[in-house]
Amino acid sequence: MTRGGTGDETGDGARILGLSRKLAALHATGVGLLFAVVITTTLWISAEQNRLARSASEELVSSGIASLQNRLATLVRDYSIWDDAYDAVLTNDRGWIYRNIGNAVTDIGTLDLIEFVYPAGGAPFGWRTGSPHEGETGIMPAELLNRLLRELDQDDPDRGASRATFAEYDGDPWIFSLATVRPVDGVPADMRVEDLPRQIHGYRLTKHRLDEVGRELLIPDLRIERGATAPPGLAAIAIRDGAGAVIAHIVWTPPSPGASVLRKIAPPLGLALLLVAGVGMLSARSAVRAAERLEQALRDAKAADRSKSEFLSNVSHELRTPMNGILGVAQLLRTTELDAEQSELLEILFTSANTQMALISDLLDLSRIESGNRALSDEPFEPALILRDVTEMIRVAAEKKGLGFTADFDAVQGLVLRGDGRAFRQILTNLLGNAVKFTDAGRVALRAAVAGKGEGRRVTIEVEDTGRGIPRAALGRIFERFYQVDGSSTRAAEGTGLGLAISQALARMMGGGIEVASTVGQGSVFVFSAPFPRVTFADGDLDAA
Ligand code: ADP
Numbered sequence: 001m002t003r004g005g006t007g008d009e010t011g012d013g014a015r016i017l018g019l020s021r022k023l024a025a026l027h028a029t030g031v032g033l034l035f036a037v038v039i040t041t042t043l044w045i046s047a048e049q050n051r052l053a054r055s056a057s058e059e060l061v062s063s064g065i066a067s068l069q070n071r072l073a074t075l076v077r078d079y080s081i082w083d084d085a086y087d088a089v090l091t092n093d094r095g096w097i098y099r100n101i102g103n104a105v106t107d108i109g110t111l112d113l114i115e116f117v118y119p120a121g122g123a124p125f126g127w128r129t130g131s132p133h134e135g136e137t138g139i140m141p142a143e144l145l146n147r148l149l150r151e152l153d154q155d156d157p158d159r160g161a162s163r164a165t166f167a168e169y170d171g172d173p174w175i176f177s178l179a180t181v182r183p184v185d186g187v188p189a190d191m192r193v194e195d196l197p198r199q200i201h202g203y204r205l206t207k208h209r210l211d212e213v214g215r216e217l218l219i220p221d222l223r224i225e226r227g228a229t230a231p232p233g234l235a236a237i238a239i240r241d242g243a244g245a246v247i248a249h250i251v252w253t254p255p256s257p258g259a260s261v262l263r264k265i266a267p268p269l270g271l272a273l274l275l276v277a278g279v280g281m282l283s284a285r286s287a288v289r290a291a292e293r294l295e296q297a298l299r300d301a302k303a304a305d306r307s308k309s310e311f312l313s314n315v316s317h318e319l320r321t322p323m324n325g326i327l328g329v330a331q332l333l334r335t336t337e338l339d340a341e342q343s344e345l346l347e348i349l350f351t352s353a354n355t356q357m358a359l360i361s362d363l364l365d366l367s368r369i370e371s372g373n374r375a376l377s378d379e380p381f382e383p384a385l386i387l388r389d390v391t392e393m394i395r396v397a398a399e400k401k402g403l404g405f406t407a408d409f410d411a412v413q414g415l416v417l418r419g420d421g422r423a424f425r426q427i428l429t430n431l432l433g434n435a436v437k438f439t440d441a442g443r444v445a446l447r448a449a450v451a452g453k454g455e456g457r458r459v460t461i462e463v464e465d466t467g468r469g470i471p472r473a474a475l476g477r478i479f480e481r482f483y484q485v486d487g488s489s490t491r492a493a494e495g496t497g498l499g500l501a502i503s504q505a506l507a508r509m510m511g512g513g514i515e516v517a518s519t520v521g522q523g524s525v526f527v528f529s530a531p532f533p534r535v536t537f538a539d540g541d542l543d544a545a
Pocket of ligand 1: 430434435438465467468469470478483484485486495496497498499500501524
């Protein structure tokens with residue numbers, strides 16, 4: 001098993017690009033929904049307006065026709081005739097009536113029909129506009145006349161004046177009203193109301209008369225439609241006779257303010273929506289473009305970083321060879337006879353060359369990891385053995401500084417795991433080395449713990465010191481390459497600032513990590529933990545450990 005590599009290089013860019021595309025799609029959906037909502041609402045509002053306007057116009061026309069009925073009823077009630085006329089009507093003097101009343105009625109032109117009806121079985125007598133025989137006997141059919149007399153009498157038992165009613169006559173709907181004939185000074189006291197003649201007045205509901213009503217109501221196209229049902233699509237009110245049967249309908253085109261509202265708001269609304277859609281699309285598209293550019297930049301940056309690491313890896317290797325030469329020669333020089341000054345100079349040479357060597361190997365390590373060339377090995381190893389080696393070495397360094405040192409790794413005694421023992425050692429050496437390096441008084445302690453059953457184990461190593469600690473602001477940065485809390489040049493001689501970066505990278509490659517907690521002036525705790533498969537005796541691998 002090999003673990004390594006640097007993961008998906010374009011992960012972030014692709015995620016941002018994906019998000020931007022989603023944003024664009026979301027925007028398109030949003031604008032679509034907005035369109036749908038606005039259009040549905042507008043249509044609903046205009047339909048509702050049309051419905052209200054239609055029922056308002058129906059009420060208006062109903063009241064217009066009712067006022068026409070009232071006008072006729074009022075007219076017949078107030079229709080008092082002067083004395084001569086009264087006598088003539090009373091005596092049924094048709095010649096007189098025809099000459100004097102008839103002409104007057106047709107001249108006034110407000111009525112379409114007037115007929116006098118006599119109580120003692122006398123034949124009715126009257127006028128009708130448009131008839132060739134104005135001034136004639138019994139102009140209305142007896143059947144219709146009797147029906148109206150019955151109906152209107154019932155409505156007006158005192159025979160003062162009836163309300164007006166509808167009836168069909170001569171191919172049209174008519175409005176009729178009935179009243180007793182009265183002289184200007186009132187009905188004489190000696191006359192019984194039942195003995196007096198009566199007058200029936202009528203309006204023919206012609207187009208002309210409806211136009212009069214329509215003009216008042218500002219509805220220009222009122223007209224009559226025959227038949228028991230109203231034609232569809234038009235506004236209508238039914239005209240019923242006294243028995244409640246529908247004679248005809250008054251119809252007109254229903255007003256549709258909704259349509260005019262739509263016409264008015266459609267252009268600005270459409271423009272606004274178009275603007276929203278356009279601006280949104282543009283910004284969504286530019287977001288996608290920016291994300292594409294970002295992704296490309298990320299890819300370029302990662303490629304550049306990788307080639308930098310590759311370059312470093314090559315250069316480090318080339319640097320190491322001459323350094324080995326220098327160290328070898330210095331080592332040889334040590335075995336020769338030197339005076340005190342020469343010895344001192346040689347030690348300086350040694351220290352410098354060693355420091356340089358450490359830096360080169362750290363650089364080489366890190367560049368290998370970052371360029372994806374450091375693969376973790378998968379060999380059986382015993383953590384306890386590595387811990388023993390490393391702690392022995394550190395104990396010497398700690399004692400040199402007068403620090404206490406304890407190491408408790410009983411928990412891993414006898415445990416054999418599979419993994420990269422070298423990396424495990426590297427991480428421990430770095431953590432313990434730092435603990436001793438950054439602690440001037442007190443102690444350094446190491447504790448190991450194991451968790452898990454069956455195939456795998458999670459090993460946790462805790463390194464605690466009572467050193468200078470790490471400021472809170474620096475905690476997040478100490479794992480960065482070359483970061484040092486105290487970056488001064490004197491301090492830099494103590495290390496490279498690469499140790500933790502390398503350790504963390506290795507720990508992550510193992511599927512684990514390093515965490516840190518610290519208080520300035522009190523000390524730090526570094527905790528490294530990672531999972532490892534366990535080697536059982538049955539594996540037969542133990543020999544290799
Ligand atoms: P180096 O030790 O070579 O400087 P590292 O990467 O190992 O580089 O550590 C980075 C920095 O983190 C150190 O320079 C130091 O400032 C801080 N640091 C690491 N370990 C400790 C510790 N145990 N106590 C205090 N500071 C530490």
